[in-house]
Amino acid sequence: MNKQIKVALLGLGVVGSGVANAIITKSEYIKKHLGVSIFIESVLVRDRRKSRNVLLPNSVYVDSIDDILDNPEIDVVIEVMGGENPALDYILQSIKKGKNVVTANKEVIAKHGPEIFATANSNGVRVLFEASVAGGTPIxxxxxxxxxxxxxxxxxxxxxxxxxxxxxxxxxxxxxxxxxxxxxxxxxxxxxxxxxxxxxxxxxxxxxxxxxxxxxxxxxxxxxxxxxxxxxxxxxxxxxxxxxxxxxxxxxxxxxxxxxxxxxxxxxxxxxxxxxxxxxxxxxxxxxxxxxxxxxxxxxGAGSNPTTSAIMADIFTISRNLIDNIPMIDPLRFIETRKLVSINELISKYYLRIEAKNQPGVLGIIASILGKYEISISSFIQKEAIDGDKYAELVIMTHEAKEEFINKATLDIKDLDTVKDVNNIIRVIG
CATH class of the missing domain: 3.30.360.10 (Dihydrodipicolinate Reductase; domain 2)
Structure with a gap:
């Protein structure tokens, strides 16, 4: 095994700069911890001449992804560009060139995770993405x-x-x-x-x-x-x-x-x-x-330091795997196809805030509509009057009901002459 793990950064914004600075300032710790050093071989940027707050020589900056893809020395590509494109294309190209990938890109992993992992599996490389979910909180x-x-x-x-x-x-x-x-x-x-x-x-x-x-x-x-x-x-x-x-x-x-x-x-x-x-x-x-x-x-969660922490953890993991020749593990190797159930099938309690005329019988009419859709009231409060004494806010808490029926009942309630609006509906848990 070489005495260096060579990495390339795709992007040098807030997060990319944080990762670069961590690799530089923690170089002694990294070498002591891993037994090898991590070396920044290339950084993909839009403008190579722009002044940056990172202690890197100008020679590492490139403005073409091909400079990274065609460099066989690079072991790990760290994608911190954000957005779906061209990040997805660069990740897939890097994998096909036999390079391991670390990414913080939630959109790309959420939309294209199975394709990325399958491509990585067939090319014998690793893709890690800890920073894509909760930043510095490992999950x-x-x-x-x-x-x-x-x-x-x-x-x-x-x-x-x-x-x-x-x-x-x-x-x-x-x-x-x-x-x-x-x-x-x-x-x-x-x-x-x-x-x-x-x-x-x-x-x-x-x-x-x-x-x-x-x-x-x-x-x-x-x-x-x-x-x-x-x-x-x-x-x-x-x-x-x-x-x-x-x-x-x-x-x-x-x-x-x-x-x-x-x-x-x-x-x-x-x-x-x-x-x-x-x-x-x-x-x-x-x-x-x-x-x-x-x-x-x-x-x-978000922010340069928490995200850097998660990315560095993934870099360490891949580096150890490379050093010890541990094969990558496909996170979807036991994948199953399951139906995604419609929100209309949800059973939940609900909070309704209704602006209605401040007169007798209004609550009874609303309750009868809810009852029509098998929705029972757990509690209600009539709050302060609005518009002088003309309208009042009714706060209704329901027992468990079906989302589909809540939506239908809401439409009927809104149609009442005595109701100005259903100002909000919020699901209740716990």
Whole structure:
């Protein structure tokens, strides 16, 4: 075995720079720990002449992927470009050239994981992707290694730091969504275009990866029910607190006889639940299995340092495997085909916030509509009047009901002359 593991970086943004600096500043530790050094052979960038805050010679910068693909000295390609293309193409080309790959790219793994792993398997190389889900919180490796003897029953996760920060601030300070989003953007917690975060898309990518590994099944990310946080209002948080709940954006998947249910949406979660107490930009993944019951992985998510930590762990793993000549393990080697169950089949409790005329008999009419669809009321509160005394907010908590029936009942309630609007519907867990 050579005394060096040679790597190439695809991209040198915030994360790429963090990885490069870690390899450089921790060189003595790496050599002591692995018995070999890790050497940055090439870095793919758009502009080779741009000044960078990384202590690398100009000779390592290349602007063509071919310079990396055609270099037989490179053992590991580290993809930190982000986005679907050209990252997917570069990953597949690297694999076909016999290079191992480390990636933090959730979109690529979520959408194309089976193709990537099959290509890696046929070319005898490794693809690791710990950083693609929860940043600095290890979860991919524990699922594939430490929980391998378990049957996974369910996955519940807070895996988007931006939305968790926004929801925490709305809950604790009574601020509205737009106020907190603006603050999150100024602090660097939210992108200038926050769509992927606040609409739940980022969390859906990560849930697809967790479900793919946990249930050993292909998951089409487009089939995951996805709902963001933009419809939440300060009143929802106020009423949640009064009722003993917090509001979180959860990514959830469960396996039962019907198949896999995978969904991302806000929930009312009881305040004594572990996930209810995960605040700010932190991530948490709760895995329920047949052998361990519930296990919680909790820690930092996005950001340069947490992501660098996960990428470095994958680099170390591949380096050890290369040194000891350990073959790669295909994470989908025992893959099964399972049906993804429609959200309409979901059985859940629900919170409804309805703006209705402040007059006798309105609640009775609403209750009769719910009853028509086999939905029973667990509790209700008539809140303060709106628009003088003309309208009032009704907060209704239901017993378990079918999603399809809740949606039908909501349409009927909205059609009532005495109802101005159904302001929000939130699923309740715990």
């Amino acid at each position: 991919v490796s524990p699922l594939m290694r430490d929980l391998v003897a378990n049957d996974i029953i369910s996955i519940r996760a807070i895996i988007n730091g931006t939305t968790n920060y926004i929801l925490t601030k709305m809950a604790k300070e009574g601020l509205n969504y737009k106020q907190v989003l603006s603050e999150a953007q100024s602090l660097g917690y939210a992108e200038s275009d926050p769509t992927n975060d606040v609409e739940g898309i980022d969390a859906a990518y990560k849930l697809a990866i967790l479900s793919m590994i946990g249930f050993r099944s292909t998951i089409n990310v487009d089939d995951i029910y996805t709902e963001g946080i933009t419809a939440l209002e300060s009143n929802d948080f106020k009423y949640a607190s009064e009722l003993g709940y917090d509001i979180k954006l959860l990514a959830m998947s469960e396996l039962n006889n019907a198949g896999i249910t995978a969904r991302v949406h806000p929930v009312f979660i009881e305040q004594n639940e572990m996930l209810a107490n995960v605040d700010g930009v932190l991530n948490a993944v709760e895995i329920e299995t047949d052998l361990t019951d519930k296990v919680l992985f909790h820690g930092p």
